Amino acid sequence: MTATTRTIETIASTPALFVSFELGESSWKLAFTTGMGQRPRERTISARDRVAVRREIERAKQRFGLATDVPVKSCYEAGREGFWLHRWLVSEGIDNRVVDASSIEVNRRLRRAKTDRMDATRLLLLLVRFFGGERSVWSVVRVPSAAEEDRRHLHRELLTAKRDRTRVANRIQGMLANHGLRVDWRQSLTPQFDALRLWDGTPLPAGLRERLTREEERLALLSGQIDALESARRERIRTGNDTATLQVQQLLALQGIGSNSAWLYVMEFFAWRRFRNRREVGALAGLTPTPYQSGESNREQGIAKAGNRHVRAMAIEIAWGWLRFQPDSSLTRWYQERFGHGSSRLRRIGIVALARKLLIALWQYLETGVVPEGAALKPALRVR
Numbered sequence: 001m002t003a004t005t006r007t008i009e010t011i012a013s014t015p016a017l018f019v020s021f022e023l024g025e026s027s028w029k030l031a032f033t034t035g036m037g038q039r040p041r042e043r044t045i046s047a048r049d050r051v052a053v054r055r056e057i058e059r060a061k062q063r064f065g066l067a068t069d070v071p072v073k074s075c076y077e078a079g080r081e082g083f084w085l086h087r088w089l090v091s092e093g094i095d096n097r098v099v100d101a102s103s104i105e106v107n108r109r110l111r112r113a114k115t116d117r118m119d120a121t122r123l124l125l126l127l128v129r130f131f132g133g134e135r136s137v138w139s140v141v142r143v144p145s146a147a148e149e150d151r152r153h154l155h156r157e158l159l160t161a162k163r164d165r166t167r168v169a170n171r172i173q174g175m176l177a178n179h180g181l182r183v184d185w186r187q188s189l190t191p192q193f194d195a196l197r198l199w200d201g202t203p204l205p206a207g208l209r210e211r212l213t214r215e216e217e218r219l220a221l222l223s224g225q226i227d228a229l230e231s232a233r234r235e236r237i238r239t240g241n242d243t244a245t246l247q248v249q250q251l252l253a254l255q256g257i258g259s260n261s262a263w264l265y266v267m268e269f270f271a272w273r274r275f276r277n278r279r280e281v282g283a284l285a286g287l288t289p290t291p292y293q294s295g296e297s298n299r300e301q302g303i304a305k306a307g308n309r310h311v312r313a314m315a316i317e318i319a320w321g322w323l324r325f326q327p328d329s330s331l332t333r334w335y336q337e338r339f340g341h342g343s344s345r346l347r348r349i350g351i352v353a354l355a356r357k358l359l360i361a362l363w364q365y366l367e368t369g370v371v372p373e374g375a376a377l378k379p380a381l382r383v384r
Contacts, residue, residue: 230259
């Protein structure tokens, strides 16, 4: 008898209540069962009604003839509700799993029926299979602690503010381009608006001038918020002594790594996740290859893009900067020997491979303190 068979028999002989959540904005679908081959009990409750969740779990135990202290195992898909529901379920003594929705198996037909009721039932059957020993039926999300999740707000707000500022600046330039005009949005705009003249020498129309003034106010507000956020980040880097901030300071010692990348790498990636090997590092960033092989067909589909999009975008950006600021490192020499003399397309393909290798090297640097081979430290930090 194999270990998997013994595990399945042990789980099958232990009574448990399985429940899946299909979460909506106004209502939640709950599906209950005690094992395979049993018709699920389905209920609909108001969204985020914790009293109703407790009530339906107790009623399900009575319906299936289970003891009041029987273990409850639950799951739901990661999404808008985040992780608060998981933390509450765990505090209630429920063994919960947060599931990556993209990893759930689905029917491959061109047209397939899909309803919240069907999704809850399908999720429930996968939950039973998961606790029956089939660990590959889906991917379970690693839930960060409340403190780890809270650390992400500063840089995400900063990214949002910068993106909104770019949109406002582009909108200003677009309105002026309709009249053949242009300004430097990084400088004071009011004097520039006053000096602008249309093709016939007349000043800006009143309606356009009023709208540009309001857009200028939005731009100034966003710029002030960005300055405040960056100042707060600098202060936390300078004075912080927690594990995450120390990792940021350690990454900043390398040439080619600035505040934006160091902070994002740590708060989104290294500070809350413990990696066991280099494959996990590449997979969580979505930088792993996706080969397709079937019969005589054998091709590469590109990177998976299944991980953290913030880290993946930054990893590509830092990889280009690494070639410039770390020309003597072994990673730069590897890239130049293999892709440096190729076409533009080949160099772009190679930069993704370099980004994956560099991300793994930075993880090893944080774990062991060993500087990547051939990499240079910043002069001021090296002297210090």
